[in-house]
Amino acid sequence: MNSKEYDILSRLFMVFSFFALIYMLWPFMGIIALAVAVAYMTKPLYDILKPKFGRTYGAIICLLGIVIPSLLLVVLVAEDVVTFLLSLDIENIITKVTPILNDIGYLRVDGPDVSKPFSDIWSVSKPLLNSFASQISSIPSLLMKLLFLSFMTFYFLKDGDKLTDSFLIYVPEDKKRNTALFLSEIHKALKTLFIGNAVTSVIVGIISIIGYWLIGIPNPITLGALSGILNILPVVGGWTIYVPLTVYYLLTGEIAKGILLGLFGIIFLSLAPDFAIRPRVISKDGDLHPALVLIAFLIGPLVFGIPGLAIGPIIVATVYAIHKVRRLIEKKNN
Numbered sequence: 001m002n003s004k005e006y007d008i009l010s011r012l013f014m015v016f017s018f019f020a021l022i023y024m025l026w027p028f029m030g031i032i033a034l035a036v037a038v039a040y041m042t043k044p045l046y047d048i049l050k051p052k053f054g055r056t057y058g059a060i061i062c063l064l065g066i067v068i069p070s071l072l073l074v075v076l077v078a079e080d081v082v083t084f085l086l087s088l089d090i091e092n093i094i095t096k097v098t099p100i101l102n103d104i105g106y107l108r109v110d111g112p113d114v115s116k117p118f119s120d121i122w123s124v125s126k127p128l129l130n131s132f133a134s135q136i137s138s139i140p141s142l143l144m145k146l147l148f149l150s151f152m153t154f155y156f157l158k159d160g161d162k163l164t165d166s167f168l169i170y171v172p173e174d175k176k177r178n179t180a181l182f183l184s185e186i187h188k189a190l191k192t193l194f195i196g197n198a199v200t201s202v203i204v205g206i207i208s209i210i211g212y213w214l215i216g217i218p219n220p221i222t223l224g225a226l227s228g229i230l231n232i233l234p235v236v237g238g239w240t241i242y243v244p245l246t247v248y249y250l251l252t253g254e255i256a257k258g259i260l261l262g263l264f265g266i267i268f269l270s271l272a273p274d275f276a277i278r279p280r281v282i283s284k285d286g287d288l289h290p291a292l293v294l295i296a297f298l299i300g301p302l303v304f305g306i307p308g309l310a311i312g313p314i315i316v317a318t319v320y321a322i323h324k325v326r327r328l329i330e331k332k333n334n
Contacts, residue, residue: 030307031145035152037310038067039160040194041232046157059157067153068146070229178325185324189288189317193296196282197232197313203281204231204273208241211264215257217245231273233301233309239270274298292316 025032042062049058164183171179205228212220227241242265249258278297279290293316300312 028148030304030311031149032152033307033310033314035149035156036190036314037194037197038149038153039156040190041198042066042153043157043191044195055158059154062157063150063154068150070232178329181328182321182325185321186317189320190313192282192288193293193313193317196293197278197297199281200273200278201228201231203277204228204269207268207272211268215261215264217257217261227269231269233306239265241265242269288316288320292320 045066046058046062049061052058053061164180164187167183168176168180205224207224208227209220209224212223217223223241223245230240242261246258246262246265249255249261274297275294279293282288282293283290296313296316297309298312300308300310300315302308304311
């Protein structure tokens, strides 16, 4: 075997090994993407802890102190809320509540005029809730995924900065500069997207605490903190606390509180975070267009389910990095 034949066989073996690895990891790509997202969101804390405790212990403290408790809390609360919502007879609730609202002057419309739009919204939302419930209902599989997610998050925190150098080993010398620039732009975009998402959750938590306290909801600090943590999940997280509470108050006769809470939740905890706060926070920290932020955090989960919360931003960051590098190259050539 001559040198040329050996080079061809070695390259074929490398390509085969790469695709075999992708094939093996493909069922877990969603978990790996979520681990990337969690690692980016906890990296600011890790950067503070690393000089004091080192790489390994800094990552362990982040994992045990924030990541694992937050993940378990999100899963447990989301499962209970989704199960509760799926058990509701929405049309029956609307039929009962509408006459009461008309009698006390809150509404001046017929029942069908109210029930039809709510029924239409529910017909779209229910399949998404069923899909979400099916993904979190299998406890053994869920625990295994959470364990894998935790380990991947740990290693991304501890050794994530070494990935670029490892990748560049396989890039030809004349392409290394542009490739390194491309990877750097992806890193900047992901950092902006995911840390911006975490900052949005903090803002939503503060708004929730103030709103629940003003409306007179019991335990506003606890419920507000939960709303903030759950808002890390765009689309899903916004309504997980206020919708069950709104339904409860309407069914127990506290109509004014239920309507006020519902309006507050729709405006400040569902619409504002996804369409105003998150795009504004992220576009302020970087030059990502707000439309790209909406695509990343809204379209991703609708297309890919729960993993789309991370896959959507990763795809958008990659496309954005390609565009940014291309612009920089064109600018340099001109």
